[in-house]
Amino acid sequence: MIAELSGALSALRGSFDLAKLAIDVRDGNKLNEARLAMNERLIDLTSSALALQEKQAALVQEKQALEAKIADLERQVGELEAWDRDLEQYERTQTQGGAIAYVDKSTRESASGPVYLCANCVADRKKTYLQPDVNRYYLECSIHGRIRSEVPDWSAQDAEDDSDDFQGSRGGHW
Numbered sequence: 001m002i003a004e005l006s007g008a009l010s011a012l013r014g015s016f017d018l019a020k021l022a023i024d025v026r027d028g029n030k031l032n033e034a035r036l037a038m039n040e041r042l043i044d045l046t047s048s049a050l051a052l053q054e055k056q057a058a059l060v061q062e063k064q065a066l067e068a069k070i071a072d073l074e075r076q077v078g079e080l081e082a083w084d085r086d087l088e089q090y091e092r093t094q095t096q097g098g099a100i101a102y103v104d105k106s107t108r109e110s111a112s113g114p115v116y117l118c119a120n121c122v123a124d125r126k127k128t129y130l131q132p133d134v135n136r137y138y139l140e141c142s143i144h145g146r147i148r149s150e151v152p153d154w155s156a157q158d159a160e161d162d163s164d165d166f167q168g169s170r171g172g173h174w
């Protein structure tokens, strides 16, 4: 494209020289010829310049699209890095009930119980806390449903039933 433009420019220059020569020798016919040639070269030059301008506009657009793509990729890389950093806090584990989940390492021995993430959600790079049911027998993901949590401890269940009864009877007195 640039080559075409410089070709058109040098052709125009050639026709200038022709015109100059015609003026020098005061030849009206040659001058007319040169004028025509100059006009033709000017048209060539204009169309080359226009084509170049179009090409340049397309290149600018392409550059902008590429820049946007790079920014988008950089954002995605940033998100992935943040996700990896975040996930370092967790490790894959098996619940007592045999289900696969991710546990927050710092909460393994926590008095309030370990904090779990849904393994299927982690595979989809989503962070979903598993919510225990009342008895902690199940952990529930809002997307993937329930997994078995702890092996039911029936003695604890009995104790809970007793306390329910106790609350129930006390409720009766109110």
Ligand SMILES: [Zn+2]
Pocket (backbone or CB within 6 Å): 118, 119, 120, 121, 128, 141, 142, 143, 144, 145
């Ligand atoms: Zn899930």
